[in-house]
Amino acid sequence: MTTPEPIDLVIFSSSILHGGALTETAGFVAISNGRIAHVGRADGEQAANPAAEWTARAKQVIDVGDATVCPGLIDAHIHPIHGAEIARGLDLGGVTELDAVRAALARRAASTPHAVGSDWLFAWGLDPVIFGDAVFDNSLFDGILDGELVFITLFDGHASLVSDAALKLAGVTGTEELPSTGYVGVDQHGKPNGMLYEMAAQELVRRFLPQPSFDQRVDELGKLLRSMAEAGLVAGQMLDFGAPDTLEVLEALERRGELAIRLRISPWVMPGATEEDLKAMLAMQGRHGRRWHVHGIKLMMDGTIDNGTAWLFEPDTHGESLHPLWHDPEALAAAMKFFHEHRIPTTTHAIGDKAVSFVARTIGALPKNGTVHRIEHIESIPDSVLAEIISAGAATSLQPTHCALYSRADHTDNWSRRLGSERANHAWRTRDLRDAGAIVALGSDWPIAPFDPRAIIASAQTRRPAGRPDVEPVRPQQALSARAALEGYTSQYWRSVGEEGGIVESGARADLTIVGHNPLTTAPDEFAQTPVILTVVDGDVVVDNRQALTEGVNRGSFQPA
Structure with missing residues (x-):
C-alpha cells in the first residue's frame, strides 16, 4: 500500500x-x-x-x-535590470507641458545638492509631446540647467536628451558611425543638439554616467521584484541583456533568498551582431537559477514612432521613420533563421507597419518545426499586414497602456501627429488580432509603462487609463473582453512562448x-x-x-x- x-x-x-x-x-x-x-x-x-x-x-x-483564485499573472515584456538604468532620478511621467517640465527640472536642481559641471542630474519618462511641432533639442535646459551634466531618457526608452556639457564630456560630435541606424541629433549647422536616438547613440554618453554599486543594484532588483509580486505578478519575461553582469546580479539576489517572481530571460541580439555573437547567445540558452532561466531571444527590427525611428511604408509627417534599425534587414532575418534552426523561440520588436510586415513574412518563410516566434508592440498596421501576421502563424505581444497613457483619441499626442489620422486610427489592434485568431499576450514593457497588471487588464478593456472615465477611449472598438484581457496575462502568454500553462487544473x-x-x-x-x-x-x-x-x-x- x-x-x-x-x-x-x-x-x-x-x-x-x-x-x-x-x-x-x-x-x-x-x-x-x-x-x-x-x-x-x-x-x-x-x-x-x-x-x-x-x-x-x-x-x-x-x-x-x-476572493477569486486566478491563474498566475505573467507580464510578457519587462526590463527589471536594464530598466533600473533608465528609471533614474526625476520621474517626468505624465508631465505634458514644456513649461511644467522646465519647472520640475529647475526644482530638482535646486533641491539636490550637487556641483555644477561635476555631478549628474537624471530624469526619465519625458513625453515628446512637450515639443509640439518644434525640433526635439536641449534648448529646454536654457536658463535653468546651464552648465549642468544632464541625462534624460524619453518615455519610450529609445532616445535620450542630454545637455551640452554632457555632450562635451563624452566627446560627441554628431559624425559618429554607429552599428545601427540610430543617430545623434544635430542642428542646421551640424552641431549636436542633445538628442540621442536609439541605444547605440545613447551609449555614447551613457558609458560616462556614474553607476550604482553592484550591491545597490541587487538591492533595487529585489525591491522591484517584490513590488511586482505585490501587484499580483508571478513571473515576467525579461527581454534584454542590457547589463553584462545580469546573471551575476540574479545569482547574488538568489544567494539572499528566493526571487519574488520567476524570470524568463530572452537576451537581445542587436544590430551589428556577428556569427560569434549569435553562437554566444545560443550557448547561453538553458542557464538558470532557482527562479530564473534563459530561454529565447529578443530581436529589434526598428525604433519608435515617437522618435521618428520606426520603419514605415510611408514617411511620418516629419518625413521620418523610413529605415529599419538594422542597416541590412536581411541580417535580422538570418539571425531569426539561425535560432529557429536550433528551435529557440524569438520575439522581435516591430512597431512600424513595414517592420511588422517584414518580420511577419520572415516568420512565415521559416519551415515549421514547432518553434513559436512572436512580434512585439505592433502599434499601427493596415489590414494587409494583419493578414500577414495571421498567415505567418506569428504570436503577438502588445502593451495596452502604451495606447491608453501615451496616445489620445483626438490625435493631439506626438505619436498620432507623426502618423496622421489614418494610421493613428489603426492603433494597437488588440481586438482585431484576437478575432482573427492570433495569440495576443499582454504586458507593460516596464519601465516604459507601470507594471501593475490590474491596471493594464483594465485598460485593455477600456482603451483609456484605469480610473479615468473622463478620458475619451482610444479606438474603443479594439477593446478586449474581460476574458481575453485576463488570458493575455495567463494562457495566451504561455502560448506566445510555445508552451502550455496559465490555467488552474x-x-x-x-x-x-x-x-x-x-x-x-x-x-x-x-x-x-x-x-x-x-x-x-x-x-x-x-x-x-x-x-x-x-x-x-x-x-x-x-x-x-
Whole structure:
C-alpha cells in the first residue's frame, strides 16, 4: 500500500477560475511540489474526493473566502535590470507641458545638492509631446540647467536628451558611425543638439554616467521584484541583456533568498551582431537559477514612432521613420533563421507597419518545426499586414497602456501627429488580432509603462487609463473582453512562448494570483483597484495580504506596499 504524497498547500475559495474555460467554481486547490495536485469543486465531483482527504495531508490550509483564485499573472515584456538604468532620478511621467517640465527640472536642481559641471542630474519618462511641432533639442535646459551634466531618457526608452556639457564630456560630435541606424541629433549647422536616438547613440554618453554599486543594484532588483509580486505578478519575461553582469546580479539576489517572481530571460541580439555573437547567445540558452532561466531571444527590427525611428511604408509627417534599425534587414532575418534552426523561440520588436510586415513574412518563410516566434508592440498596421501576421502563424505581444497613457483619441499626442489620422486610427489592434485568431499576450514593457497588471487588464478593456472615465477611449472598438484581457496575462502568454500553462487544473504549474474581485465580472476600473490577497509562485506563498485586510483596510481601496 502506497503512502499518499504530502500536500504543501490547500487554498479554499468560493470563486476559482477553473480550467481553460475559466469557469468560476467554489472549492479548493491542492498543491504539491510546485504543481496543482487537485482542484476540488463544491458539487457532486467533490464527493469522490472530499476536501478532508486533502487537508489532512496539507502542511498549510488557507481559506480566502470569496476572493477569486486566478491563474498566475505573467507580464510578457519587462526590463527589471536594464530598466533600473533608465528609471533614474526625476520621474517626468505624465508631465505634458514644456513649461511644467522646465519647472520640475529647475526644482530638482535646486533641491539636490550637487556641483555644477561635476555631478549628474537624471530624469526619465519625458513625453515628446512637450515639443509640439518644434525640433526635439536641449534648448529646454536654457536658463535653468546651464552648465549642468544632464541625462534624460524619453518615455519610450529609445532616445535620450542630454545637455551640452554632457555632450562635451563624452566627446560627441554628431559624425559618429554607429552599428545601427540610430543617430545623434544635430542642428542646421551640424552641431549636436542633445538628442540621442536609439541605444547605440545613447551609449555614447551613457558609458560616462556614474553607476550604482553592484550591491545597490541587487538591492533595487529585489525591491522591484517584490513590488511586482505585490501587484499580483508571478513571473515576467525579461527581454534584454542590457547589463553584462545580469546573471551575476540574479545569482547574488538568489544567494539572499528566493526571487519574488520567476524570470524568463530572452537576451537581445542587436544590430551589428556577428556569427560569434549569435553562437554566444545560443550557448547561453538553458542557464538558470532557482527562479530564473534563459530561454529565447529578443530581436529589434526598428525604433519608435515617437522618435521618428520606426520603419514605415510611408514617411511620418516629419518625413521620418523610413529605415529599419538594422542597416541590412536581411541580417535580422538570418539571425531569426539561425535560432529557429536550433528551435529557440524569438520575439522581435516591430512597431512600424513595414517592420511588422517584414518580420511577419520572415516568420512565415521559416519551415515549421514547432518553434513559436512572436512580434512585439505592433502599434499601427493596415489590414494587409494583419493578414500577414495571421498567415505567418506569428504570436503577438502588445502593451495596452502604451495606447491608453501615451496616445489620445483626438490625435493631439506626438505619436498620432507623426502618423496622421489614418494610421493613428489603426492603433494597437488588440481586438482585431484576437478575432482573427492570433495569440495576443499582454504586458507593460516596464519601465516604459507601470507594471501593475490590474491596471493594464483594465485598460485593455477600456482603451483609456484605469480610473479615468473622463478620458475619451482610444479606438474603443479594439477593446478586449474581460476574458481575453485576463488570458493575455495567463494562457495566451504561455502560448506566445510555445508552451502550455496559465490555467488552474490538476497537473498545472502552481502559479496563482488571488484577488479580491473576479476579473471576469468586475467593472474594469474597480478591478484595477482590487486587492491582491495572495501571490503564489511555484506553490510558494510569496505575498500574503490577508492580515492587512482583516485589520480594517477597505478591500476596494487596498493598495499593496
